[in-house]
Amino acid sequence: MPSPNATTLSAASRAEHLERLRAATAENPLDVLIVGGGVNGAGAAFDAAARGLDVAVVEAHDWASGTSSRSSKLMHGGLRYLQMLDFKLVAEALRERDLMLTRTAPHLVKPISFVFPFFKRVVERAFIGSGVMLYDAMQSIGRKRAVPFHRHLSHRRMLNVFPALDGEKIVGALEYYDAQEDDARFVMMLVRSAVEHGAxxxxxxxVVSYLHEGERVVGARMRDEETGEEFDVHATQTILAAGVWTGEEQDRAEATTGLEVLASKGVHITVSRDRIPAAPDTGIITQTEKSVLFIIPWDEYWVIGTTDTPWKEDPAHVATTSDDIDYVLEHANAVLGQDLTRGDVIGTYAGLRPLLQPVKDSGGASTKVSREHTVMEVEPGLTAIAGGKYTTYRVMAEDVVDFAISKDFPGRPSLTTSIPILGAQGFEGIRREKGEIQKAYGFDDVRADRLLMRYGTLLRDVLALIDEDPSLAEPLEQAKRYLRAEIVYAVRAEGALHLADVLIRRTRLDYEVRDRGVGAAEEISQLMAAELGWDESTRAREVETYRAFIDARLAGESSHSDAEAAAAVGAVQEVPTR
Incomplete structure (x- = not known):
């Protein structure tokens, strides 16, 4: 086992962890092997490792490279589920949201208020108001409130809070609170938290194939995508947390039963923060005929979405179409006083929600259904989990680990309600040091707050890089919101192996700036090359691959069908192949 203080994800630590995987033989298997590096897989790895189990988590691409980096970036109870009378799910999600705000992840999750506009003065205020009152009441049962109580807004006060709303069509509003988070960073921090506990x-x-002894799955044959090497990893229990790829992995395991997961595409666009005047940390929520529309404040821009349409193409090639952008703009403009245009769109991103269908051909297989997610033994030794929502990832992780280890490792309860995610322990202390940090390093309020919410107490590690090399305190020339030190740290501690890992998930330059990060690619690749030992041809190949990938995404955004957009994105690679 590595030192419990070894929390970094780097090329060197990856090599060490690969050695641990190779050492997991039939005579000395892992306790638990987890397939999938999204929020469910990362959460399960953290949960299992915190119980003292010998755990490994593997991901075919970068951490959170699928759905878990393409969400609405909210930790919320799910107000719309009250309309479906799903009170248990809402109560569970609210409890989990408050746990993250107050104990386990206050550096990654922060409160945000939403204005819910009314178009009908009496009916909507009564109906929606009663629903939000219930929503708030459920947050106050048995615990101290983590966010303020809702309030009704008159027409005048509504426009004071959110001046950009269309005051001619909207007669009033209600303001209530939820929370937001950086989804990709949250997953990466969960993985590092699992590593901290020995994973x-x-x-x-x-995964190339799954290993069997008779009918029982006893691990998997793996491929290191960086070298092409294949090797076997044995495990007493294997957990499948593959989201929209669940069916593909069940087929790979030759399972005769399993979970049925369908994909629904959700698209978001970004526009400049100054384009929509509003009070700080205040967004909009309203319903559309197909989904919920969010206008969410994030850093120096707005995230606006989302769509909800079936995705029939390869889930690896999900992409935004021109029609998706028009749909989001149309529904945003329905509540805004001044219309947004295509010229206001800075960037877009698309993700796939894994929608759980009734269990297929269960044949008496062991199954646990818990509201929005299901845990199922698809073969002896192989447990799958699917469904759920980002906010309840911790409950899902606890459920799937409980289920998988119940026979082989009984008496090991989950501890994650009390163990903070890496960077949270002592967060209030470093937040009180904000003024001293600003003075010492010349940061303004915006940069200091951004750094604190990205790193928590790990900010000290980033600042230590600057102390060693003051040039790293400089912002990137083509992306001023990020410091050069953050790129170095992404490689040394956050598992970034390729240029796209940094541009898309350690930063969000692929939709935060109009050129989608292409302008910053040269400088970032130079910093990464020095850390990873790339020669000039490797560095240039990383840049060219990223440029081609962005060109393909832009081509998708000018198309009018999912098939066209998927074909454009599928014709290129996000990272260079061997």
């Missing part, structure tokens, strides 16, 4: 974690490590 092995390797990205760019895919």
């Amino acid at each position: 092995a974690a390797t990205s760019y490590t895919s």
